[in-house]
Amino acid sequence: MIEKMFLSLKIFKLKIILFNIIGLIILIFGWYYLTMFCAVYTNTQIHLLKDTFSSFGLSLVYPFGINLIPGFFRIYALRAPKKNRKWIYKLSQFVSLI
Numbered sequence: 001m002i003e004k005m006f007l008s009l010k011i012f013k014l015k016i017i018l019f020n021i022i023g024l025i026i027l028i029f030g031w032y033y034l035t036m037f038c039a040v041y042t043n044t045q046i047h048l049l050k051d052t053f054s055s056f057g058l059s060l061v062y063p064f065g066i067n068l069i070p071g072f073f074r075i076y077a078l079r080a081p082k083k084n085r086k087w088i089y090k091l092s093q094f095v096s097l098i
Contacts, residue, residue, distance in 0.1 A: 070096035 038045050073092030077085050 067096075 034048075038048065070092040073088055073095060077088035077092060080088055
């Protein structure tokens with residue numbers, strides 16, 4: 001039993017190391033590709049930076065909106081009349097899955 005646990009732990013560590021190495025290789029390749037793109041097309045650097053920052057900012061902001069909608073439904077379900085609470089709560093669960 002303990003041998004199986006140590007074997008699975010070794011396999012898990014190996015998978016983590018391989019995942020990190022492959023991820024680093026892909027990251028370096030992307031960095032190299034982006035550097036070459038900006039070296040060839042020098043007029044697009046400002047547009048690339050603006051688009052990068054806007055997409056990064058949007059990716060930080062939109063999860064708040066998406067996660068607040070089911071929360072509003074759940075708060076409303078707590079304050080709703082007793083007969084409507086169940087389906088409003090189910091609606092909030094459905095919206096959170098989307």
